[in-house]
Amino acid sequence: MDRRRFITNVIAVAGPFAGVACAGAQGGVKPVQGGYGRLRPVPDLRDGKVRLHLPEGFRYRSFSAAGEKFSDGSAVPGRHDGMAAFSGPKDSAILIRNHEVNGPVGAFGDKAKAYDPMAGGGTSTLRVTRYGEVIQSGPSLNGTMMNCSGGPMAWRAWVSCEETVNGPDVADDFSGGDNSKLTRKHGYIFEVPVNRAATARPIRSAGRFPHESVAFDPSTGALYMTEDNFSFPSGFYRYLPPKHPVQAGRLLDGGRLQMLAVKGAKRKDLSVGQRPAATYETVWVDIEDPDPTFTGRPAYDDAVQAVGRQGREAGAAVFSRLEGAVFHQGVVYFVSTQGGATAAGDTPPSGFGKGRGQVWAYETWSGRLRLAYESPRSAVLDLPDNVTASRRGTLVLCEDGDGDNYLRGLTKSGQIFDFCRLEPIPDDPGAEFAGSTFGPGGHTLYVNVQAKQGRSFAIWGPWERGLF
Template sequence: MQRRPLLQALALSPLASAFSTSAQRRQQGRPSAGYGPLRPVADEATGLPLLMLPAGFRYRSFGWAGEALANGGTVPGAADGMGIVKQQGEVFTLVRNHEIFGTAGGFGPAGSHYDVGCDGGTVTLRYDRAAGQLLEQRGSLSGTLVNCAGGTTPWGSWLSCEEIVTPAGHSGQMRGKPFKLEKPHGFVFEVPADGVSNARALAALGQFKHEAALVDADGTVYLTEDAQPAGFYRLLPARKGDLAAGGRLQMLRARKASDLRTGLKARQQLDVDWVDIEHPADGVGDNGHNGVLNQGRARGGSLFTRLEGLHAGRDEIFFTSTDGGDAKAGQVWRFIPSQQQLELFAESPGASVFDYPDNLCLHPRNDLIVICEDSKQPVQRLYGLRRDGGHDGLAGLFELVRNNVQLAGGEVEKLPALKGDFRGAEWAGTCFSADGKTLFANVYRPGFTVAISGPF
């Protein structure tokens, strides 16, 4: 995309001003953990003030929904989970999920289609950071449904997760039109850094409402489930680095707490073990979608609610619960593999503090957690959370970025149809470059990626 001047000045609305005042109130009485107040900053690609950032930060947008793909079709919307799967000098290869439930025929090459008529999948982006230029965008997996989040692997690929469970032959009506699915859904698919996916469902990783996936250094795969209730899972692979070879799927069991959705205190720690899932590919079960969860519950597996993002630090794995906690405003969990211990790292006391945490990532220094917001708030934010959060885990919480996307139509070169107020669109797909200088993130609607740089 080419930079062009603004067609008109886009001032903040009273709603956004009120939101800013609310954000200031949230931080009163807390130590200064952030980078200072936020202000509108112009995108270096379009010239539009798409984001609000602290002083010293800049960004460039790329990979907009509606642009052409190099191997056929156009870039879908609903830009969700994303990860860096390859870096060559200043050129980053990212794979981005598109969380679409539709049966219009998909995108990209036919060889990457799982269930031919389905529209979800992934787009692979090659971005030159030094030049600030998108080099290529191509379809790399299609024929899937509701590709929400996922995770990268140590061998340089992306695990794309379907957040839906349907049996083979499922049919119904969508937007007044009939549809029929040929294959079952609710699986994880691997996407290579180069080329396209073989569109093979990794059955050992289970059939459930997948959210995120993470491959730890020892080869164990951790998985979150976005359901109410939900489980936290791991796969012990039969062969490290080869997920198609299968393995043993298990669900976490806290030894003294069967229900982790409410009633806990921040920094409370629990010893855990794991229970086996005998039939990981039987996600439909008796009630249509909870087959895997019910198997784990029958053996004492512990219940969470709406588990989302997943990211590893040093002998620790962070994950979020969107509506967990007594206030149902969200929880941040920390699992320590070497100790088999689970900690409620932080819990929101209400939507005015932080609300509905989703995807998350850690800065390479391991001192900053970036959390995506997907809430009913009128404007969505990226939160920063410092490791030293005090007794409630929240002393280090601050606003890092605010969504400010307001398009009057015609501002985005080659995409004149994009129009609307998208400030309420969720953040997703956050990931840091290895040097910690760039934070990549997605604005879910209308659907694009930003590369944010600054003094992290």
């Protein structure tokens, strides 16, 4: 990068970054400033049923629910998760959507094209209008497993992440599935192009661990990746491809995998409560064996830590359940779902980490890590998961909490507000928001609800009235 472009980028990120980094001091005490007002039940334009609560003036339509048909006649799989929107012809959006299906349940779509014909996860690609009307849809990657989130790439591709290390070489995981039925190793990232078929080739040098999300830095070509290890510490990684992906036109294997460490503080535990706007200088440590070979079918709990343990032994920082990540103006914002201190009156969640959520901000150009926000209690922000950014820089956080689940906005000045509440589903208390992404031009916010019968939503309205 030349000096003029570098200075321009620094100026662009300094103001917004500094504002968000102060958010921890706000504590979410006044969660209304910058929002859109009181939420009210709104009927789905699809069938009139109330599924979402939104501010006045906003409307929505659901589409592509689990069990319905793609354009090719095959069935839409369930567990809709991470998603990205790309511009399509005639003001349409092209959505690439993950399906977080676990276990050897068989691939959806054409099994002849599957990475592993026994695995039921993958992605679907849909072309939709700004109002959630499906024009065309179909499978785009199949035979993968536990495709949780991922990230949009500047060369018009989606990178999908497997949140597991299942495979025939690993003992059965917590779900009770029989790993011996699988034909391939899992735990990788996969590229899914917008305009051509996915190759279903894993990027093995980017690691075999429970990947969650990917954020791409176009200035360097680096991919920043989060790890969601429910019962154990998680790490923040970056993958340095052998060639800049924009120049190559695709993501190449054979690069270098690294893990973030706090400078001068080996194995710094950042999963616990932090002071407001806590700031750390960082370094990166190399992962010597990103794709370890297992012998004797080790226990899943051992296999799932094999890569992360290498990083921590070299001094990498400890986080709790890193999930959503997004790149915006030189900063990677990423979510620690159970990071932070346990607030008085809140029940600590199960798994590693006892807080109700943190949002971290990593400056790619300076290597500085700052706490953007830490939830003071579950009523303000409860277990944030996927994240995206609006054109104004406000973050959209998808909750995965124990009670009502919201889409919440986090502004650059550190204010948090409610934008959307999921109508409770009587027989599905685990339903949650996932995969929020703004469509071309910012007219529509697309989002998924992961449920027993997952579905996607298109939401539109008077965005100019607030800070999205």
